[in-house]
Amino acid sequence: xxxYPLFDVRVSTPTLELRGATDDLLGELAHLVRAxxxxxxxxxxxxxxxxxxxxxxxxxxxxxxxxxxxxxxxEPAKWRLYFVVVVDGRPVGMQDLxxxxxxxxxxxxxxxxxxxxxxxxxxxxxxxxxxxxxxxEGLGAKEASSDAFVDNHGSNxxxxxxxxxxxxxxxxxxxxxxGLLNRWRLTRANWEQHRRNDINLHNIESxxxxxxxxxxxx
Numbered sequence: 001x002x003x004y005p006l007f008d009v010r011v012s013t014p015t016l017e018l019r020g021a022t023d024d025l026l027g028e029l030a031h032l033v034r035a036x037x038x039x040x041x042x043x044x045x046x047x048x049x050x051x052x053x054x055x056x057x058x059x060x061x062x063x064x065x066x067x068x069x070x071x072x073x074x075e076p077a078k079w080r081l082y083f084v085v086v087v088d089g090r091p092v093g094m095q096d097l098x099x100x101x102x103x104x105x106x107x108x109x110x111x112x113x114x115x116x117x118x119x120x121x122x123x124x125x126x127x128x129x130x131x132x133x134x135x136x137e138g139l140g141a142k143e144a145s146s147d148a149f150v151d152n153h154g155s156n157x158x159x160x161x162x163x164x165x166x167x168x169x170x171x172x173x174x175x176x177x178x179g180l181l182n183r184w185r186l187t188r189a190n191w192e193q194h195r196r197n198d199i200n201l202h203n204i205e206s207x208x209x210x211x212x213x214x215x216x217x218x
Contacts, residue, residue: 005206106142
């Protein structure tokens with residue numbers, strides 16, 4: 001048990017774990033952020049984001065500060081669980097679960113990155129599947145959304161494979177330039193068709209206590 005029970009929330013699959021992003025785990029990830037292992041071509045992130053900071057040490061500092069700020073913002077309108085993706089004992093990326101008006105609507109979205117050295121092995125799909133299992137099975141979500149630039153073929157393929165349906169498009173900037181986004185929507189009924197029996201949830205009771213999951217909480 002940590003001093004902050006949400007750090008103890010964990011999701012395990014046959015190939016990876018999502019572990020609550022403690023400062024110790026973030027410290028183990030920092031060398032990947034510093035080395036630019038979060039980058040991809042074409043750029044996958046919309047502005048503003050610390051991962052586009054060109055100075056390596058400042059990039060790590062901004063990245064850490066953004067996570068600290070996000071941890072402390074726990075409101076019915078928006079909350080965020082940060083997870084470090086661990087494969088064979090090695091932290092290799094992050095997978096976040098974000099509640100969006102969850103108490104009223106039961107809706108979530110997500111954010112993730114995976115070290116360039118680990119891509120192409122299906123881990124991105126597995127990370128998202130683990131996060132969705134926590135959202136739908138663990139927290140009772142009604143719907144999940146995702147978006148990705150149209151040229152982010154990896155993220156769009158994962159959404160399609162996991163049962164998300166196209167939900168229009170939008171615009172965002174990346175590195176100051178406009179880019180078109182695909183929007184995706186996964187209903188609970190569609191998730192049920194793809195749900196797995198080999199994903200396990202651990203210590204999720206603290207979510208009921210420390211997150212505003214219902215309209216009379218927090």
